Amino acid sequence: MHILLTGAAGFIGRHVLEQLLAHGHEVRALDSMRPDVHRSGTAWTPPRGVEALVGDVRDRAFVSRAVSGVDAVIHLAAKVGLGVDLDDMPDYASSNDVGTAELLAGMARAGVSRLTLASSMVVYGEGFGRCPAHGSVRPGPRLESALAAGDFEPPCPICALALAVGLVDEETPFDPRNAYATSKAAQEFYAANWARAAGGSAAMMRYHNVYGPGMPRDTPYAGVASIFTSALRRGEAPRVFEDGRQRRDFVHVRDVAAATVRACERHVEGVRAYNVGSGIPRTVGDMALALALALHGPAPVVTGQYRLGDVRHITADSSRLRRELGWAPAVDFADGMTELAALSVEQPARPRVAAG
Numbered sequence: 091m092h093i094l095l096t097g098a099a100g101f102i103g104r105h106v107l108e109q110l111l112a113h114g115h116e117v118r119a120l121d122s123m124r125p126d127v128h129r130s131g132t133a134w135t136p137p138r139g140v141e142a143l144v145g146d147v148r149d150r151a152f153v154s155r156a157v158s159g160v161d162a163v164i165h166l167a168a169k170v171g172l173g174v175d176l177d178d179m180p181d182y183a184s185s186n187d188v189g190t191a192e193l194l195a196g197m198a199r200a201g202v203s204r205l206t207l208a209s210s211m212v213v214y215g216e217g218f219g220r221c222p223a224h225g226s227v228r229p230g231p232r233l234e235s236a237l238a239a240g241d242f243e244p245p246c247p248i249c250a251l252a253l254a255v256g257l258v259d260e261e262t263p264f265d266p267r268n269a270y271a272t273s274k275a276a277q278e279f280y281a282a283n284w285a286r287a288a289g290g291s292a293a294m295m296r297y298h299n300v301y302g303p304g305m306p307r308d309t310p311y312a313g314v315a316s317i318f319t320s321a322l323r324r325g326e327a328p329r330v331f332e333d334g335r336q337r338r339d340f341v342h343v344r345d346v347a348a349a350t351v352r353a354c355e356r357h358v359e360g361v362r363a364y365n366v367g368s369g370i371p372r373t374v375g376d377m378a379l380a381l382a383l384a385l386h387g388p389a390p391v392v393t394g395q396y397r398l399g400d401v402r403h404i405t406a407d408s409s410r411l412r413r414e415l416g417w418a419p420a421v422d423f424a425d426g427m428t429e430l431a432a433l434s435v436e437q438p439a440r441p442r443v444a445a446g
């Protein structure tokens with residue numbers, strides 16, 4: 091196929107591009123190269139044979155050029171991050187939602203009917219506490235305040251049992267809790283509207299906690315695995331928030347790219363969301379320990395600090411992706427951590443240049 095890939099220079103985009111080429115697709119690779127989005131400032135040299143376009147998906151004329159003649163679009167370009175700073179709300183809305191709306195309008199004008207969209211597990215928010223007795227419960231503000239007060243395994247609001255894992259399937263209701271999450275949820279709604287109105291297909295890929303080679307470094311927006319390896323590289327202990335027992339679904343970037351490419355190749359009808367995760371809950375404390383051991387660094391420090399807006403536990407039920415698209419994660423967690431540790435030793439941090 092001839093595929094337009096947006097966000098091609100980003101962490102996930104580079105892996106998707108590599109796999110698309112390995113599958114024999116012709117790729118038009120687009121990226122804005124916005125310095126505020128690519129905070130680690132890495133240069134981008136697209137592989138030979140790839141048509142590269144630098145521009146912004148909010149630019150209508152640019153989008154028209156970008157979508158012309160392609161069979162399908164993989165839309166990864168986005169402003170990512172925690173999204174808790176209210177001042178950032180307009181930029182999330184503009185970069186992610188206006189950008190997606192322009193892209194979809196451009197696809198409709200050009201008659202391009204296949205979309206694969208990067209979404210995120212953040213659309214689910216904290217709506218997934220699971221009590222062993224009462225199943226899924228929505229603790230809402232009570233859970234937030236319990237967490238803020240340092241009660242990291244709060245009880246079910248109906249009985250006294252502790253809430254557990256936080257397994258989400260694609261039917262779990264949306265509950266976006268910050269500007270980034272809201273912009274991701276809105277992207278999905280725009281894509282669904284476009285698909286229905288234009289007769290297109292849209293696969294929404296809800297990525298869980300992605301890690302692996304090429305993770306952004308040394309920015310507060312990098313994922314926790316990158317922040318821990320950077321700390322260990324400096325000889326510092328990883329600082330683990332809460333009690334370290336909060337669980338996430340860490341999924342390797344090559345597996346995420348494989349799921350994305352598969353969806354682009356195989357999802358041809360209607361609107362479908364897919365969780366992209368390993369399905370295995372791991373505590374942040376265990377992950378910190380695995381990296382500390384791999385890098386022979388200092389033991390993790392549990393800070394008890396709660397980061398505003400963080401969910402306690404979340405794990406992907408990715409059975410739909412396995413069943414419908416035949417995907418299965420291939421990278422073992424221990425191997426992925428060893429790889430990350432080895433890379434972080436081999437690739438020294440970019441030299442910092444003092445301002446002024």
Ligand SMILES: Cc1cn([C@H]2C[C@H](O)[C@@H](COP(=O)(O)OP(=O)(O)O[C@H]3O[C@@H](C)[C@H](O)[C@@H](O)[C@H]3O)O2)c(=O)[nH]c1=O
Binds near residue numbers: 299329331374397401
């Ligand atoms: C950064 C950091 C996080 N953590 C904890 C907080 C969370 O419980 C857990 C995971 O945190 P994060 O990696 O920040 O991911 P997160 O689970 O908060 O998720 C978000 O992460 C953003 C990077 C992405 O842009 C978002 O899309 C979203 O995935 O690790 C630490 O313990 N120490 C740290 O230094």
